Amino acid sequence: QVQLVESGGGLVQPGGSLRLSCVGSGITFSIYNVRWYRQAPGKQREFVAVIARGGATTYAETIKGRFTVSRDNAKNTVYLRMNNLKPDDTAVYYCNVQSTQGYWGRGTQVTVSS
Numbered sequence: 859q860v861q862l863v864e865s866g867g868g869l870v871q872p873g874g875s876l877r878l879s880c881v882g883s884g885i886t887f888s889i890y891n892v893r894w895y896r897q898a899p900g901k902q903r904e905f906v907a908v909i910a911r912g913g914a915t916t917y918a919e920t921i922k923g924r925f926t927v928s929r930d931n932a933k934n935t936v937y938l939r940m941n942n943l944k945p946d947d948t949a950v951y952y953c954n955v956q957s958t959q960g961y962w963g964r965g966t967q968v969t970v971s972s
Contacts, residue, residue: 860884860961862953867966870943878938878966880953888931890957894938896949896968906951909936921947943970 866878894906950965
């Protein structure tokens with residue numbers, strides 16, 4: 859059974875940082891691209907970043923230069939380092955893997971507020 863579990867969210871002040879983690883079980887992350895998405899209240903889920911199985915990364919324009927996605931295949935974990943957080947970054951953050959079907963975690967809440 860495939861499971862993705864996100865963690866690391868929380869409440870942070872504008873300008874602060876967080877590091878999110880996505881741990882996979884029942885699936886070998888190293889052979890898949892792993893994506894981060896987010897969904898803010900009242901808005902559609904949107905793409906944030908992807909790290910390819912070879913390590914190449916792509917980011918949404920809104921977070922480029924502030925967020926960094928990385929992976930540790932030995933730990934079957936993908937990270938999203940978020941710096942200089944803004945109130946507009948407030949959302950539930952999800953990781954996703956597309957294999958024969960799409961797998962999603964339950965998300966982790968990030969709230970940026972003073």
